[in-house]
Amino acid sequence: MTKSGLVFIPAPGIGHLVSTVEFAKLLINHDHRLSITVFVIKAPRATNVDAYIHSLTSSPNFPKHLQIIHLPTDESQSAQYLHELTQNSIPLVRQAVSDLVQQSRSDPDSPQLAAFVVDMFCTAMIDIADGLGVPSVVFYTSGAAFLGLMLHLHQLREQGTLDTTSRDFKDSGTELTIPSFANPVPANALPTVVLEKQWEGFVDEYVKGLRKAKGIIVNTFEELEPHAVHSLSEGDTRLYPVGPILSAKDDETSQQGWDTMEWLDDQPESSVLFLCFGSVGYFGEDQVREIAMALENSGVRFLWSLRKPPPEGSRRPTDYSDPAEGLPEGFLDRTASIGRVIGWAPQKQVLAHKAVGGFVSHCGWNSILESVYFGVPIATWPLYAEQQPNAFELVRELKMAVEISVEYRIDHKNGSNSGVMSRERIEKGIKEVMERESETRTKVKQMSEMSRKALMEGGSSYSNMDRFIDEVLNI
Numbered sequence: 001m002t003k004s005g006l007v008f009i010p011a012p013g014i015g016h017l018v019s020t021v022e023f024a025k026l027l028i029n030h031d032h033r034l035s036i037t038v039f040v041i042k043a044p045r046a047t048n049v050d051a052y053i054h055s056l057t058s059s060p061n062f063p064k065h066l067q068i069i070h071l072p073t074d075e076s077q078s079a080q081y082l083h084e085l086t087q088n089s090i091p092l093v094r095q096a097v098s099d100l101v102q103q104s105r106s107d108p109d110s111p112q113l114a115a116f117v118v119d120m121f122c123t124a125m126i127d128i129a130d131g132l133g134v135p136s137v138v139f140y141t142s143g144a145a146f147l148g149l150m151l152h153l154h155q156l157r158e159q160g161t162l163d164t165t166s167r168d169f170k171d172s173g174t175e176l177t178i179p180s181f182a183n184p185v186p187a188n189a190l191p192t193v194v195l196e197k198q199w200e201g202f203v204d205e206y207v208k209g210l211r212k213a214k215g216i217i218v219n220t221f222e223e224l225e226p227h228a229v230h231s232l233s234e235g236d237t238r239l240y241p242v243g244p245i246l247s248a249k250d251d252e253t254s255q256q257g258w259d260t261m262e263w264l265d266d267q268p269e270s271s272v273l274f275l276c277f278g279s280v281g282y283f284g285e286d287q288v289r290e291i292a293m294a295l296e297n298s299g300v301r302f303l304w305s306l307r308k309p310p311p312e313g314s315r316r317p318t319d320y321s322d323p324a325e326g327l328p329e330g331f332l333d334r335t336a337s338i339g340r341v342i343g344w345a346p347q348k349q350v351l352a353h354k355a356v357g358g359f360v361s362h363c364g365w366n367s368i369l370e371s372v373y374f375g376v377p378i379a380t381w382p383l384y385a386e387q388q389p390n391a392f393e394l395v396r397e398l399k400m401a402v403e404i405s406v407e408y409r410i411d412h413k414n415g416s417n418s419g420v421m422s423r424e425r426i427e428k429g430i431k432e433v434m435e436r437e438s439e440t441r442t443k444v445k446q447m448s449e450m451s452r453k454a455l456m457e458g459g460s461s462y463s464n465m466d467r468f469i470d471e472v473l474n475i
């Protein structure tokens, strides 16, 4: 039988790539009539992407009808932001898709192109699908509440009823009613892109792109965000919540990773706090000192993924060859019996380990889903992108996290941030999230069970995957 071919286009960036590829794997296993080609757009010097693709494709479990095509990268290009990289890649994707179509025309047994699944930052590629007469859906790597927020604010902006970019808006104390949130959202918990004029064009294009798609597949599950999913489904958005989609647990792990896991094996159950700030999160010297002091003063066991600020001209932090370089003098010696400082962490394995009892996170959506799946409560510390509304949703809406902050933000491009978070505030969050018995912990544990059920046959996400195949692919 000829298979239906899907073209997947994840945005550059490991957070986007991993969840998109995992969705492709899930979908192929879900329905054997499908074949998927993933086109990988890579940022210059993103070596973590190379390592990931290598470990993925060399795994014996790599599905037969999944193909990964690495598009050539111009290592000298200066584009750093997702939308710039994506724009620059349009001609490459157009060519690669055209080659694929040629191939299927010359071989009637090869998969026939049925649809595009494009990342939320790659909606510019929808035009390529339109040209070929196939439908496109968006793969949304963030949550439903944030999706609703962007759609709603854009609508208000178009109607001319709200300008969130005026100078004093963020600190005005205004609270907004947004249908995908059950509680009013304070202005200072909105993402930077809707607060600053310079992003207006980007947001406009982003939302219009989402509206062009035939539907939106969201990496969430109905039980996690019932209010948001309901509010979006009531509107005219065709929504497919199919998550939580996490990357496989048996990823290749570095020697440092193995040492870390061995160290965790020796720690008491639920005793270790994990601190990790995503693929591009990092702090300056002053902030690192405050975190170190908070950890030392709290006396809590910890595993800290500390990244070195990027070299000039790059946005990607690197690992210290010796973490002592970035830390206050003597810190490592004083905390040797209770803590470890590492670079890039094997995050999923860490969160899955029974010794880990709390997570200080920047609230990237994948980190949230991983912590929910493994039942580890978060202390929220957003940095950039949509992490402020994510943190707000976790703390105030879902009551599944404790707050270090929901409004903190860093803009490395402009060199601005919300100041240095004090050691006292960090220590308070640490102690709260590590409480052995709390409503937050109970809720997260319950949601962890629900997240697993959602993916099983008959579960909400499983059924939504069927609905996507029926409604979009018509097979």
Ligand SMILES: O=c1ccn([C@@H]2O[C@H](COP(=O)(O)OP(=O)(O)O[C@H]3O[C@H](CO)[C@@H](O)[C@H](O)[C@H]3O)[C@@H](O)[C@H]2O)c(=O)[nH]1
Residues within 6 Å of the ligand: 013, 014, 015, 016, 018, 141, 142, 276, 277, 278, 279, 280, 281, 305, 343, 344, 345, 346, 347, 348, 363, 364, 365, 366, 367, 368, 370, 384, 385, 386, 387
């Ligand atoms: O030391 C590390 C750091 C990260 N990760 C993994 O990398 C991914 C990080 O993803 P995420 O938590 O979503 O954070 P970002 O990398 O910051 O992701 C970007 O993309 C997300 C999805 O759209 C957004 O929610 C974020 O705000 C945006 O910054 C997760 O799978 C982590 O397990 C590691 O394995 N080790």
